[in-house]
Amino acid sequence: MDDLNQINMSRREVLIVSALSAGVAALPSTAVANSGLQSELHTPTNAKTSLVVNQKRYDIDLDTRTTLLDVLRDHLHLTGTKKGCDHGQCGACTVIVDGRRINSCLTLAVMNDGANVTTIEGLGTPDKLHPMQQAFVKHDGYQCGYCTPGQICSAVAVLDEIQQGKPSHVTANLTEKPLLSVDEIRERMSGNICRCGAYSNIIDAITEVAGGKV
Ligand code: FES
Ligand code: FES
Structure with a gap:
C-alpha cells in the first residue's frame, strides 16, 4: 500500500512538471482534471505592482498572470497601444520600457514593477x-x-x-x-x-x- 501511494505521488509530480514545461494543452483533459493540476494552475495570485506610465505613477493590485499590454488597455484605459496577435509577432503592442522598445503582450506587468513605461499617449x-x-x-x-x-x-x-x-x-x-x-x-x-x-x-x-x- 505504501508503494502504491508513492507511485501515485510520483505520477502527479510528473504531470505538473510536464504541464509547466510543455504546456497544459499537451495533456489529456481527464489527466489534468484527475491530478488536481487544473486548480493549481488556475488559482489566481495577486501582487501589488507599481508602474510609471507616461510620467504618472500607478499602484495596482494585479493578477500576476496579467500582461503589461492588458494592464495598459484594460486597467489604465490607455487604448492607444493595440493588441494585434497577442503572441509577439506583429509589433502592434510596442511600448518603450526604461528606454527600450518591447512587445507589451510578451511581458507580465509584475515583471516590470517600478519601470517607466511610455505609450503612444505619452509621446x-x-x-x-x-x-x-x-x-x-x-x-x-x-x-x-x-x-x-x-x-x-x-x-x-x-x-x-x-x-x-x-x-x-x-x-x-x-x-x-x-x-x-x-x-x-x-x-x-x-x-x-x-x-x-x-x-x-x-x-x-x-x-x-x-x-x-x-
Ligand atoms: S500584439 Fe502582436 S506583438 Fe504584441
Ligand atoms: S495595419 Fe493599417 S496602417 Fe498599418
Whole structure:
C-alpha cells in the first residue's frame, strides 16, 4: 500500500512538471482534471505592482498572470497601444520600457514593477505631436492606423538605438557606430507589421526625423 501511494505521488509530480514545461494543452483533459493540476494552475495570485506610465505613477493590485499590454488597455484605459496577435509577432503592442522598445503582450506587468513605461499617449498630444507623429502624418505613414502606435513607439526607440551605437543584424562594421540607412531602418523595424503595406511611407517618415537626429 505504501508503494502504491508513492507511485501515485510520483505520477502527479510528473504531470505538473510536464504541464509547466510543455504546456497544459499537451495533456489529456481527464489527466489534468484527475491530478488536481487544473486548480493549481488556475488559482489566481495577486501582487501589488507599481508602474510609471507616461510620467504618472500607478499602484495596482494585479493578477500576476496579467500582461503589461492588458494592464495598459484594460486597467489604465490607455487604448492607444493595440493588441494585434497577442503572441509577439506583429509589433502592434510596442511600448518603450526604461528606454527600450518591447512587445507589451510578451511581458507580465509584475515583471516590470517600478519601470517607466511610455505609450503612444505619452509621446505627444493632439495639440503638440511628437516629431515622429508629425512625420507619420506628413508622409501618410498609415492607412487604417491600427499598427501606427506600435510603429511610432518602435521608430522613436530605433533612432535612440542607432544614436547609442547599438548594432543590428545588417550592421556591416561592428566596431563603428551604425550608419543611418534604409537597410538599417527596415531591419530594425521588421518586427512591426503593417497589414496595409504603408512601409515605404513609414520609412520616409522615420528617415526625415532621423535626418535631424542621427
Ligand atoms: S500584439 Fe504584441 S506583438 Fe502582436
Ligand atoms: S496602417 Fe493599417 S495595419 Fe498599418
